[in-house]
Amino acid sequence: MVIYNSLTDQKEEFKPINEKKVSMYVCGPTVYNYVHIGNMRPVITFDMVYKYFKYLGYEVTYASNFTDVNYKITKAAIDNNITEREVADKYIKAYLEDLARYNCANIDYRPRVIDNLDNIFDFISKLIEKDYAYVVDGDVYFRVKKIKDYGILSNQNILELESGARVEVDDKKEDALDFALWRKSDEGEVFKSPWGYGIPGWHTECVVMIDGIFNGKIDIHGGGIDLKFPHHENEIAQCMALHNHHLANYWMHNGHINVDGEKMSKSLNNFILAKDFIKEYSANVIKISIFKSHYRFPLNFTSELLEDSINIDNKISNALKGANIYRNLNGLEFDFNIKDDIFEKYMNDDFNTPNVISYLLELVKKLNGLVRENNKDLIKVASSILVISDVLGLTYNIDKWNDEDILLYREWLEARENKDFEKADLLRSKLSNKNLL
Ligand SMILES: [Zn+2]
Incomplete structure (x- = not known):
């Protein structure tokens, strides 16, 4: 399979570090407010990546952090007159609820900054030693120019970066490009480090x-x-x-996701929170909307796109309903281990979900x-649809019926055949x- 690697800007054959294993890390949210549908795109995308590797038989380990120490959290705490821990706990809980509602909870490790401060001190100390x-005066900065490939991910060279960085001249830093690993602070919740009180810089935690x-x-x-620049560039450095x-x-x-061609913003009133979206629509609908575009490209969220996705969702759901009736009446089972070559061909090409839809x-x-x-080959086709839906995180009702349900259905068929419409209507309802039905 090939994956488009942002580091080299080309599709590359995927070769894992350890055979049949995949290790995956995705930067998580800064927990100071509710997440919007734009924030859900990476969540849904990488959940699909996780599920596809599982489908291929890989053992996947997936980690995503919580940025629960940050000046934005301190600001929210001050604004609401509560503690930083209360802010973080509230929005971590809300986020986890969103992940569960959207069926994206396959994350093996969810580390928090608050639990990793000693590791952060160790890490920064080693960078100082080296x-x-x-x-400088209670802050710690990273010497960007010591990294010869700095800019490799975002395709920028040091000269270009320097001209862009000059505007925010910070007297404390040796060089305008240097970034903070630790920042001295006495506002709100601060931590005692080997360099004095303050909070860690965001780029170090991941x-x-x-x-x-x-x-x-x-x-x-x-x-x-x-996040490509500066966050990921600084992680690499x-x-x-x-x-x-x-x-x-x-x-x-x-x-990223635009709404009606505009960037999501509170002032434009096009800010759709994940928890609100799901009250009106479903997780299937946002997932289909997201997967109809390739993950690398911008996505324009419009009412037409939503309608189209609802339509697709209904089509899949109705077809599976028909298959499920046949399966139950004939005492058959779907095959959840079925492999589909065409699906794999599309997915192996950098997760081409538009083709999969x-x-x-x-x-x-x-x-x-x-x-x-009434052709029994339908079991195979329905099984493929179910397995593919599962990788995309789409859920459909394919409940197994009990004897009473089967009997009821058969009675309905019989009443219809005997043209006993009154009875048929009653059974139908x-x-x-x-x-x-
Ligand atoms: Zn990160």
Whole structure:
């Protein structure tokens, strides 16, 4: 399979560090407010990546952090007159609820900064020892120019970066490009470090987490395109400084979401929170909307896209309903281990989900035909749809019926055949109430 690697800007054959294993890290949320649907794109995308590797038989270890120490959290705490821990706990809980509601909870490690402060101190101390970092008046900065490939991920050279950095001249730093690993602070919740009181810089936590969980190197590092620079560039620089190797072999970046062609913002009133979206629509609908575009490209969220996704979702759901009736009446089972070559061909090409959605619709058409013919081959086609839906994180009702349900259905068929319409109507409403039709 090939993955588009943002580090080299080309599709590359995926070769894991350890055979049949995948290690994956995705930058998690800063927990100071509720997440919006734009934040859900990486969550949904990398959940699909996780599930596809599982489908292929890989053992996947997936970690994603919580940035629970940050000046934004301190600001939210002051604004609401509560503690930073209360802010962080509240939004971590809300986030985990969102992940569960969207069926994206397959994360093995969810490290928090608050639990990793000693590791962060160790990490920064090592960078200071190796002369890649320096202390100035309680702050610690990273010496960017010591990294010869700095800018490799975002395709910028030091000269370009320097001209962009001059505007924010900071007297304390040796060089405008240097970034903070530790910042002196006495506002709100601060921590005692070897350099005095303050809070850690955001760029360090992810590298420290990857060090702790994966021994400093992973197969895939993911995140939104907006994190490429400076966050991911700075993660690479710190790993290079400490270990003299790249942090991740493959960097995957998802595009952002616009709403009606505009960037989401509170002032434009197009800010859709994940928890609100799901009240009106479903997880299936947002996932289909997201997968109809390739993950690397920007996605324009419109009412037309939503309608189209609802339509696709209904088509899949109805076709499976028909297949499920046949399966229950004939005492058959779906095959959840079925492999589908066409699906794999699309997914192995850098997770080409737009093609997968089109292919799903072809399968749905085929399935409807087979259901009409009462053809037992429908079990195979329905199984493929179910397995593919599962990788995309789409859920459909394929409950197994009990004897009473089967009997009820047979009675309905009989009443229809005997043209006993009154009885048939009664049985029909019973079946619909049980959601069997
Ligand atoms: Zn990160």
